[in-house]
Amino acid sequence: YAYSQPSRAAAERAAIDQCETALAKSRPGSARGSCAVRPAFDRSCGALAVGNFGEWGIATASSESAAKQDAVKQCNSHLPTEPCRVTVGVCSLN
Numbered sequence: 001y002a003y004s005q006p007s008r009a010a011a012e013r014a015a016i017d018q019c020e021t022a023l024a025k026s027r028p029g030s031a032r033g034s035c036a037v038r039p040a041f042d043r044s045c046g047a048l049a050v051g052n053f054g055e056w057g058i059a060t061a062s063s064e065s066a067a068k069q070d071a072v073k074q075c076n077s078h079l080p081t082e083p084c085r086v087t088v089g090v091c092s093l094n
Contacts, residue, residue: 001088045066
C-alpha cells in the first residue's frame with residue numbers, strides 16, 4: 001500500500017514497489033509483475049485487512065472506521081476460522 005504521494009501514478013508505483021520487495025523477501029525467485037493495485041481512492045478512506053493464512057480484504061468508504069470494518073468483513077469471508085486484522089487504514093487529506 002502507499003498513501004500521501006504527490007500523484008496517483010506515484011502512489012501506484014510506490015505500492016507496487018513495496019509489494020514486489022516484500023514478495024521477493026518472502027518468496028525468493030518470484031516473478032516481478034505479480035503485484036497489482038487494487039483500490040485507489042481520493043477524498044475518501046481505504047483499509048487493508050489480512051489474516052493468518054494469506055487471506056486479505058480491501059475496502060474504501062467515506063470514513064476510516066467504515067473502511068476498516070468493510071475490509072475485515074471481506075477478509076473474514078475468505079476464511080472464517082480466525083479473525084482478520086487491519087494492517088492499515090487511512091483517509092485522503094482532501
